[in-house]
Amino acid sequence: MDAPAERAKTPWYAPTEAGVLRISIIATAVVAALGIVFGLLSGSYAIVFDGVYSLADGATSVVALLVANLIANYNASDASNRRLVEKFTMGFWHLEPMVLGATGLLLSGAAVYAFINAVGSFMAGGRPLQFGQAIVYAAATVLISLAMAWYGRRANRRLRSDFIAMDVRGWLMSAAITAALLVAFVIGLAIQGTALEWISPYIDPAVLALVCLVVFPIPLGAVRQALEEILLVTPTELKQHVDRVAGEVVARHGFTGYRAYVAKVGRGRQIELYFIAPSGWPARTLEEWDALRDEIGEAIGGDSPDRWLTIAFTTDREWAE
Structure with missing residues (x-):
């Protein structure tokens, strides 16, 4: 069979696990930068938390990418991985649950810390917020998160990677959280100049506390699965x-x-x-x-x-x- 015919049979959409994670890391860095910058400009701790949360998620994605590359290199059939195999004769599979478990604990811990800050801010009388800038950030982040979740889920139909599956859950969670922020900010903008304007300073800490309550238990499922695998619980x-x-x-x-x-x-x-x-x-x-x-x-x-x-x-x- 000639080369053009072979290329015609090769699917154009065939990303690798490492490739998907690389794109996700780049997108996460963009979202994190937007969150921190727009959060500081608008005065929203909820947006700052969203950016820092994305930054922590991106850091763990980098570790996941390194582990995925190690596993791929270990399974390679060429001679370049001979030294790697000699050093780690049992493979690198044990690193996957360790990374997934650490990721879940880190994200849940960040949610607890942000919840405590939100309660403290609420009790102190809230904080003023620039709703226009907050709405721009929230809308852009929702679009990016949904696009990345769609991309990762489509790629994972073939790859069936736990890392990508968790990454997709992270993007969907980010989209849901930021959508809640978007709704709250739109409501806050709508009540400006009305009798309900006194509520405005409380919107940001209230939404942040609610988001943290929703976010906290979500990574715990990955932590439980990781513990089962680390403890070698029989499937x-x-x-x-x-x-x-x-x-x-x-x-x-x-x-x-x-x-x-x-x-x-x-x-x-x-x-x-x-x-x-x-x-x-x-x-x-x-x-x-x-x-x-x-x-x-x-x-x-x-x-x-x-x-x-x-x-x-x-x-x-x-x-x-």
């Missing part, structure tokens, strides 16, 4: 699948039992299977045992660089415990 669905495959192998080949050990760490799936054979079985060649391993591996599925599969055969149950 139920994967364990059931491995048990089903192993049970069929035991019944088909006459083993007396098996032991299965399963964990999910980031994008990595770690599976260890020990099949217990009866004593006195006829000898088999290594090629025959390898063929059986291939059969079991195909039945388990998901053969990729992110699957760590160990299959052993023994007559001694203690080796399987």
Whole structure:
């Protein structure tokens, strides 16, 4: 097949995980800069918090990008990663839940700190606000956030990356938060010169406190998932699948039992299977045992660089415990 025909079959929209994260980091930096600048100009702590929150999110995205690159380099088949493999023979999957967990804790902590400041400001009588500048920022940020969420979600249909999935949730959360700010600022602008104008100084701290209450629990789901993976909690669905495959192998080949050990760490799936054979079985060649391993591996599925599969055969149950 000639080169033009091959190019015609290649989808034009095929971003990599690292590429998506790079674009997200650039967009996050833009939003963070807008938030800090417009927040200071308008006098809105809610906007400043939005900018600082975006800055923290962008910093964790940089770390996520570094981890994604490490995993991609580790899985590369060329000789350039040989030294990396020798230093980290167990791979880098364990870094993913660590980054996701730290990100969630950082963002939740920022929300708690901002909530305390909002309550203090509200009790002190609020603060004046330039609603026109605040509205310009909020409208621009909502558009950027929705565009980035759409881009990340579309890319992740093929990539299926936990990092990108969390990044998309972050952009959607940012869009929702900033949309709430936009509504509040429009209302604040509308009541200027009316009998309700006395409410204006309280709008910014009240909205900030409400936003923090909404934001705080959202990253905790990622923290819980990260803790489960760090603690090697057995994923139920994967364990059931491995048990089903192993049970069929035991019944088909006459083993007396098996032991299965399963964990999910980031994008990595770690599976260890020990099949217990009866004593006195006829000898088999290594090629025959390898063929059986291939059969079991195909039945388990998901053969990729992110699957760590160990299959052993023994007559001694203690080796399987």
